[in-house]
Amino acid sequence: MTDSSDIDPTLIEAGRLLFAGSADFFSAAPSLGSLPPMKGVEIAFAGRSNVGKSSLVNALTGRTTLARTSHTPGRTQQLNFFDIGGRLTLVDMPGYGFAAVEKAKVAAWTELIHAYLRGRANLSRVFMLIDSRHGFKAIDTDILDGLDKAAVSYQIVLTKGDELKKSEIEARTHNIEAAISRRPAAYPEVLLTSSRDSRGIPELRASIARLIAEHGG
Template sequence: MDLNHINYQGVTFLTSAPSIKQCPEDSGCEVAFAGRSNAGKSSAINTLTRIRGLARTSKTPGRTQLINFFDLGNDKRLVDLPGYGYAKVPIEMKREWDRDLAEYLQLRQSLAGLVLLMDIRHPLQEFDLQMLNWAAQAGLPVHILLTKSDKLKRGPGQSALLMVERHLRNMDPGCTLLSVQTFSSLKKSGLPQLESVLAHWMNSDFVDPATS
């Protein structure tokens, strides 16, 4: 069996956790997906796995209030973090989400990287910047998906990409931990690039015993 192979279509739901204390055992390797409630996070996960409805999409933003884990086999996981932004919930609950997200990003040892989704028409909102700062404090690699790229023509889409790239270079001059791409779940464009990033993250920790 190839331990480095990632079979996205063989993914299964593992568990939901209200906080890091209820997360599965902190072993192996996982990649988390985060984004504002209208950024298309669930659609992107469904597109990646080719399983419609794996991560539930909702016309009511903010429905996902738990950390949802999906098993890829070989001790690898995808993690769907709580959506944020338009959820009509009490302010104290939002603060609790903030604490849980920050704790998860900074303390989870098996977390190999964060995929941060932003609507290409409205990138770098307050929550996005907060997530980038938390990830930077944890030294965590971040790959940004500018979603719904089919909503813009090529020129405006390229301008949005360049603007986000400039912001990332200011945060990380060498761009060693930050990268960005355009993505469309509807057109399935950008999928190979996303898969390449995930494969790099999830396989980088595997060490050949013969060389260790």
């Protein structure tokens, strides 16, 4: 696990500046046919229902209502696209797994997720959000298997880190790092975050800024 003291301060500042600028919702896609045109660097946030994707998007951008949040799993029902300062497209994906809606709708969302991850040529990285209290579930590893097979780069981001003790954090991150060390498309750095107390947010911003720099953005 990485903390801000391990990261180049210029990357920390670049990440801060990236998300200090404009952040605007510009498209929603309930199906592959309604996806916006591909442009520039695109990243996606994926995770189980109620893992905290929308809350993390809001924490990254320093806003409270950019992405819709809910205590009811399954409220994000489409791919939501946000423009970050004209330099990055951030995609908030439907939560996979349990959702408080009809099974047929869950199946449709799941297929949309898989199809998007396989076919989006400008998708630079998927940030896989995992609830730090629970670690990997079987459905998470199914998604990781698909990303490995499609050679789509992904990075593990642990959410709700404020709810763990220090010893629990160390054990959880060690187990996650060991699990992804054998996965070909996994980025080796695991980030622990909390939308409540902002831990890990500067590091996540820096990781995204580094990705943009690597792609010439």
